[in-house]
Amino acid sequence: EASFDPKEHQHLRYNPLRDSWVLVSAHRMKRPWAGQVEKPPEKHVPRHDPRNPLCPGNTRANGELNPDYDSTFVFENDFPALQPHAPDPGSCEDPLFQSKAARGVCKVMCFHPWSDVTLPLMKKEEVVKVIDKWTELVEELGATYPWVQIFENKGAMMGCSNPHPHCQVWASNFLPNEPALSDRCQRAYHQKHGEPLLLHYAKQEAEKKERVVVESSDWLVVVPYWATWPYQTLLLPRRHILRIGDLTTAEREGLADIMKRLLTKYDNLFEVSFPYSMGWHGAPTGPHLKEDNSHWQLHAHYYPPLLRSASVKKFMVGYEMLAQEQRDLTPEQAAEKLRNLPEEHFKTRED
């Protein structure tokens, strides 16, 4: 029998945050691609577009006027999936027809007054302002809501129609599936091993080095051992931190720096403004603020879809939807590629 080579031999890897497995079949990268290619992103985005509802001074769909903001800007989503006062659906005896009330708020947050910048092209001080505002929103909404989900959909490929740099913040009166699962997994690990799962993991990865993309004294970015998306990464603080609000000023500055470095590498990979969905997971809030959540470690997930080039993405379909996620290159190959890319952005920002 041949000796095992992860680049040649398919195998399964365990995701301890989701208690599930991913199929790694790196030899699949050899197959030719004749499938759908994505449209390249808009070449020229104007700095200010009078018809863009996210720009300073413009009117939004509901008739409200945006202020002439010069840093971040937060407003309530005009088409919120979660509203604060939805009535209760009532209960049903049958276990197969169960529903529950869902209440919450959805906010949109612009990162910058200009439409033609993205996080990696923003100044470090400007990114710090974004992190400060995230912190504020988690503290404000997390005072009552058990979960506050910060997420960014970037690029048309990720269902994002607006090139203006922005993210969303959805707070809910329930713990959604993904954080609920992650909570269970982190809690069980902590109970068994007496250490937070992701704290132990970060230490191991910092020593092993093979999956590290960028690192600093406070932060670490790796392609996780169990990554499902081709260039998926996990952003972790090195010390034990439950929530974004627990970061020191220096750690927020370090975070701005490491985000800029990671996102610059992402853009440089295929010389395109790299599409992704990203989001923060930290210990639950609201009623959970009073509980012991020491099994939690703050982290951000980046899920970018591109696989082969700026226009060929990974399709999570068929086998992935019905059976199990499958990836076509090893996490170590992805990390090496990203690590070796320059930290200077292929585009320069015009001020």
Place this chain on the structure above:
Amino acid sequence: EASFDPKEHQHLRYNPLRDSWVLVSAHRMKRPWAGQVEKPPEKHVPRHDPRNPLCPGNTRANGELNPDYDSTFVFENDFPALQPHAPDPGSCEDPLFQSKAARGVCKVMCFHPWSDVTLPLMKKEEVVKVIDKWTELVEELGATYPWVQIFENKGAMMGCSNPHPHCQVWASNFLPNEPALSDRCQRAYHQKHGEPLLLHYAKQEAEKKERVVVESSDWLVVVPYWATWPYQTLLLPRRHILRIGDLTTAEREGLADIMKRLLTKYDNLFEVSFPYSMGWHGAPTGPHLKEDNSHWQLHAHYYPPLLRSASVKKFMVGYEMLAQEQRDLTPEQAAEKLRNLPEEHFKTRED
């Protein structure tokens, strides 16, 4: 407080096959769509394309020659994600770096010699041949492999590059995540309630009617109460059946008929060859053939991405990836739309 209306008031619904929740926010359909639109599928597909590796008599990427087949045709995937003899990755002490051997086979199955037909446009006898071949493959591969996943990716939007009607069959030496979860859920329900989950569910839906799309004496198609994709459906036999191999000849004929009816409605919805991923779930095989699997009920899932029109799909991104799946119309609205569509295909097949 207003009285609850599922079309107006967001709420959560429980998916008993995955032990998770979906957020239903039907009022979101009111928001305008300015995002990515998908390319319409190729207008004219030639019946026989000399360069298409799936057509009869053509040569494939690996140099093999397809026979001049006149019904279904099965061959080994030229770029398999699962191969029968991959070496074992070996074991690691650390619980955060766990891997396992993955072995299996990947087959491709053409449904018909012509590239310009799809299942709804095929004759009933031709669809019966597809079902017979599925049965044969599950019996053959399932003799040793614990899981045999039949799935069809249809349309470029679903990562499928080839218009020739075909599906794939991947058999593995492990129970993948999705069937493993479904097995756990069905088993727990059966233990608690003394009846198979999906058998009870089908009876309830057949009475309630509001989520039924098509039905016959042997089969039922519903938009499940917990559907996540806009027009997702669940295809169920009415009697207790563990695996596709347990169907009688009459039930296979009934299946061909109900599939044609469902898929015709799908195509008629936006007058386009409807993209989807579909697949079969039945009781596990191989070593599980000797176990009691009476908690299982055979079923097929259809996961179609289109939401608003032939070119606007639902993006499962951001909140969905990081927190929880969310849908923009109620399952009852989707079922009603599909139910009211004609059962005659908007296109006629030219023989």
